[in-house]
Amino acid sequence: MGKSKKRSRASRSRLNPLSNNNGNDSNNNRKDANLITKKIEPLLNNLKSAIANDRSMALNSISVLCEDPHLRGLLLREKLIQIILSNLLNDENTDIVVESFGLLRNLTLEEGYDVSVYLWRSDIWISIKSGFEKLTTSLHALNESSSDNGKNGKESKRLLFDFADNLLSLIVALCNGSNDILTQILTTDKLQELFAVIIELLKFGIDKLPIQLFNTILDLIYDLSTESFEFIDAITQDDVLSEFIMSLPVSSNTIHPKSNSLTEVLIQGIYLQFLDNNVTYDQGSTMIVTLHNTIAKLNLNEIQKDLSTTLQDDELSSMDNSKMTTKIKDYAKRRSAAQMKLQSIEIGLDIITATIEIIASVHEASSGKISIPDNLIQCLVDMVPELFIELFDVCTARCLIGWNNLLWLFLGVGFNFFELKSKDNGRTMYKSLWDRTTALNDDEYDNGKDLGVLIGKYSVIWVLLKITSTMQETPLNFLKEFGILNNVNFVNQLIEKFNKWDDVELKQRLAGILSCLGSFQGQDLQLNEIIGKFFLEQCCNDKVPISVVNDLLNFIFEMYCDGNFDYDGPVFVNNEFASILKEKVAPTVKDRFKFVDKNKEPELKERCNETFNTLNSFIQYKETEKS
Numbered sequence: 001m002g003k004s005k006k007r008s009r010a011s012r013s014r015l016n017p018l019s020n021n022n023g024n025d026s027n028n029n030r031k032d033a034n035l036i037t038k039k040i041e042p043l044l045n046n047l048k049s050a051i052a053n054d055r056s057m058a059l060n061s062i063s064v065l066c067e068d069p070h071l072r073g074l075l076l077r078e079k080l081i082q083i084i085l086s087n088l089l090n091d092e093n094t095d096i097v098v099e100s101f102g103l104l105r106n107l108t109l110e111e112g113y114d115v116s117v118y119l120w121r122s123d124i125w126i127s128i129k130s131g132f133e134k135l136t137t138s139l140h141a142l143n144e145s146s147s148d149n150g151k152n153g154k155e156s157k158r159l160l161f162d163f164a165d166n167l168l169s170l171i172v173a174l175c176n177g178s179n180d181i182l183t184q185i186l187t188t189d190k191l192q193e194l195f196a197v198i199i200e201l202l203k204f205g206i207d208k209l210p211i212q213l214f215n216t217i218l219d220l221i222y223d224l225s226t227e228s229f230e231f232i233d234a235i236t237q238d239d240v241l242s243e244f245i246m247s248l249p250v251s252s253n254t255i256h257p258k259s260n261s262l263t264e265v266l267i268q269g270i271y272l273q274f275l276d277n278n279v280t281y282d283q284g285s286t287m288i289v290t291l292h293n294t295i296a297k298l299n300l301n302e303i304q305k306d307l308s309t310t311l312q313d314d315e316l317s318s319m320d321n322s323k324m325t326t327k328i329k330d331y332a333k334r335r336s337a338a339q340m341k342l343q344s345i346e347i348g349l350d351i352i353t354a355t356i357e358i359i360a361s362v363h364e365a366s367s368g369k370i371s372i373p374d375n376l377i378q379c380l381v382d383m384v385p386e387l388f389i390e391l392f393d394v395c396t397a398r399c400l401i402g403w404n405n406l407l408w409l410f411l412g413v414g415f416n417f418f419e420l421k422s423k424d425n426g427r428t429m430y431k432s433l434w435d436r437t438t439a440l441n442d443d444e445y446d447n448g449k450d451l452g453v454l455i456g457k458y459s460v461i462w463v464l465l466k467i468t469s470t471m472q473e474t475p476l477n478f479l480k481e482f483g484i485l486n487n488v489n490f491v492n493q494l495i496e497k498f499n500k501w502d503d504v505e506l507k508q509r510l511a512g513i514l515s516c517l518g519s520f521q522g523q524d525l526q527l528n529e530i531i532g533k534f535f536l537e538q539c540c541n542d543k544v545p546i547s548v549v550n551d552l553l554n555f556i557f558e559m560y561c562d563g564n565f566d567y568d569g570p571v572f573v574n575n576e577f578a579s580i581l582k583e584k585v586a587p588t589v590k591d592r593f594k595f596v597d598k599n600k601e602p603e604l605k606e607r608c609n610e611t612f613n614t615l616n617s618f619i620q621y622k623e624t625e626k627s
Contacts, residue, residue, distance in 0.1 A: 032074060038360035040071075040078055057310055059088070059096060063103050072110065080232075081118060089127045094159055094513050101131065101166040114408050116177025124174070126189060131167045132197045132416065135160065139204050147463060158210075164201060165213045172216075172223050175501035185607045186230050199240050211258040215340075218266035221245070222347070225273040226354075232274060245274055261344040264294045269351045272358070284359045285376040291348045291355075292383045298341050300394065302456035306338035345391065349398040352384065353405050360409040371411055380406065381420065385429055389422065392436060396552055400456025403433065405461040409622075415473050418478070434464055434482055442497070458509035484517070486524040491517060495534055507548045511535075521566045528567040532559065532577060540583045547604055550611050553589065563625045578622040586615055 005022075046058035062080065065071045081104070088100040104124070108115050110332045125243075138160050171194065175182040183192055198217055206214060223230045235241045248273065250350045255262060270285050275283065352436045363372060366396075384406055388399045418430045437460045445453040467476045479485040491514065500508045518531035535552045538544050571576070593608040 001331075008451065015182065024450050026622060035071070036074060036078060038623045040065075040074055044078055044080065044083055045625070048087055052091075052096065055088070055091065056099075058094055059099050059103065063099065064108060066103065066110075069110075069486070071429065072107070076111070076115075077108070081115065081122075085119075085122055085124070085127075094163075094341075097131075098159055098163045098166060101127075101163065101170055105166055105170040105173050108170060110178055112177045116181060120174065120178070120181050120184075124170075128167055128171065129190075131163065131192060133166070133195060135164050135197060136200050139200050143204065159211050160381060162164070164197075165210075165216045167292070168213075168216050168220050169196075169379070172220050175224060177491065182224070182227055186224075186228055186234070191231075192327045193233060195234070195238055195241060202244060203242065206255060207257055209256075211256055211260060211263065212340075214256050215260075215262050217264060218263065218478045219379065222266050222269040222273065229611075233526065237276075237616065245270060257278055260340065261294050261298060262340050262347075263289060265344045265348045265351065267345060272351055272355060279355070279358050281359065281362070281370075281373050281376050284355050284362075285373070285379050288352055288379050288384065290345070290354050291389055293344050293386065295391075298345060300345075300390070300457075303338045303341050303345075303624060304394070306334040324449040342394075346398060348397055349387075349391065349395055349402055352387075352401040353398065356380070356405040356409055357404070360405065360412055363409070363412060368413075377413075377415070380409070381415070385420065386423060389432070391430075397452030397456050398449060400437065400453065400460055404456065404463055407460070407467065409469065411463065414471075417467055418472060418591065430464065430467075431481065433460065437461060437464075440483075443571075451506070452495075455499075455503075455505050458506065458513060461511040462509055462516065465513060469516055469519060474519060478521065479523075487528065488524075488526060491527055491530055495530075500540075504545050504548060508551055511548065511551055515559060518559050519565075523567075525567050525570050529571045529575065532556070532571055535577070536577065536580050540588045542588075542592065546596060549589060549592065550604070550607055553585075553611050553615055557614060561620065578619055581615065581622075582619050586612075586619065589615070 034483045043062055047062070049055050049058070062075060064073060071244075083437060084100050085388045088096055089098050091100070104119065108119065141161070142157065171185070175185060185194070198220075201209060201213070201217060209217075221235070225235070235245060236484065249271045255267075256581070272279065272287060279287075304602045359372070359376070363370070387594055388402050388406070392399045407417055418428065420430055422432065437457055440453060440455060440457050442457075446450070468475045472478055476485055484490045494510050494514055494517075498507055501507065501510075514531045514534070518528045533555050537557075539549050539552050559569055560577065563573075564567065589608075591611060593612055596605045596608050598605040
């Protein structure tokens with residue numbers, strides 16, 4: 001079952017942002033050269049100016065330009081990060097230091113691995129640690145001061161809290177960008193340095209912190225707890241932080257005077273992470289209902305409108321210059337609020353998806369002996385599908401993985417999803433889901449553009465076919481409705497994609513779909529033969545990942561486990577699949593499986609050993625099945 005990731009980081013699959021990836025078109029190159037000469041170089045030069053106002057204005061302009069992917073790439077190519085690290089992080093102007101860390105945070109979020117690693121290798125932690133020390137000193141001074149309510153005092157406090165926000169969110173971005181960075185933070189003194197500053201902020205007073213900074217603290221705890229059990233253990237061993245975590249569920253509505261949707265969602269996420277597999281059905285139900293209600297209150301159309309730069313550009317183009325500054329500030333405020341609400345939706349979907357996965361694990365661990373209560377079933381049937389439908393176009397990858405987990409759970413508990421109808425139009429949900437999922441254009445998400453959508457798409461197709469084969473009395477009618485009955489072209493397209501894509505998860509999903517398609521009886525036998533031969537070929541292909549070969553063998557066992565299947569004699573027997581398995585497949589996989597390191601990949605080693613033992617038994621069984 002798939003687990004939704006917290007963020008959809010476009011950066012994870014981008015090309016190196018520190019290199020030139022603007023293409024070879026000479027016209028574009030001329031335009032880029034002109035942009036660099038007339039706009040980018042003057043701004044970068046001003047970052048080195050001796051005049052603080054010049055540095056500040058250039059930094060603000062660059063921060064705006066970096067929102068555009070192409071301009072961001074040009075700025076990175078012209079050594080923007082190097083200039084920030086060398087000139088601005090220790091600037092005598094506090095505003096510039098704060099904004100510089102904020103810009104580094106944004107660049108890391110957008111560009112991911114390459115920027116994260118570059119910053120880490122440039123000893124960014126030294127600057128972060130120095131920032132922590134300044135932050136702690138300032139917090140102590142604020143606590144001791146009783147005259148911080150004047151204009152200058154309020155501005156200093158705002159800067160201080162912005163500084164804390166940027167430092168903490170930069171750490172989250174670095175950890176999301178690289179697992180090695182996450183490991184180094186978790187396994188060294190850096191973690192205690194991080195904990196110390198969080199504790200100082202909490203001791204200063206939660207109600208005194210801006211809600212954005214408090215949400216950043218919650219986001220850091222939630223984010224890192226989803227990545228590491230070690231982080232959860234470290235939190236629970238700290239008296240102050242563990243007490244804070246335990247207080248969250250019971251005080252979620254009162255913990256901060258300006259709590260918002262993101263606060264509520266993050267608290268539920270932290271609660272889930274620290275409960276882990278100890279979640280009860282009642283707790284799972286409460287979490288899903290709470291998250292559903294929080295997300296349902298948000299106006300999706302309003303969020304999209306406030307995030308639309310096109311609408312804003314149109315309005316600004318027809319506005320007097322005297323009113324433009326005020327309007328831009330209003331746009332920025334609305335855009336920030338909309339981004340917060342969108343983040344609430346995204347993380348809320350992630351947590352619902354993870355909760356469904358845990359519920360399924362609890363049910364599976366009890367071997368179905370502990371039945372899921374009616375109130376939870378009703379929540380899963382009435383609330384969650386409608387939410388996934390409404391948010392499908394906005395959060396496609398997340399909704400697909402959510403659907404995947406929900407449908408496997410329905411299959412496990414024996415609920416026939418194909419009987420469920422939409423509340424809006426009364427249309428059966430399965431057909432709507434099939435049509436929307438298969439309509440997704442692979443080319444739009446290929447080449448690393450959004451692998452999550454592709455994995456989600458083929459995960460949903462797989463489980464829908466599983467439901468078709470195991471829970472429907474007339475499965476071929478549904479295949480006909482889907483347009484894939486006896487559809488050799490559809491099978492060949494899946495095989496072509498399997499050969500084209502390198503990602504292991506995608507290959508596993510495609511193999512699962514092919515296995516389902518090959519197992520329907522009453523179809524044209526050619527489909528099963530194409531799929532069976534393809535599986536055997538791939539088992540002998542040393543370029544196919546071992547984990548995928550392991551899955552392919554188990555799919556073969558499932559497809560040909562019964563000699564009474566209508567395709568078994570004409571395909572398996574007549575094509576001498578047993579001999580191929582014995583003479584070609586078994587020796588090949590034996591050699592490959594023995595090179596799996598049991599110390600580095602113990603679970604895969606165990607699965608391979610089990611599969612190989614089953615392979616030998618399977619061959620013997622098929623050789624004697626009809627003798």
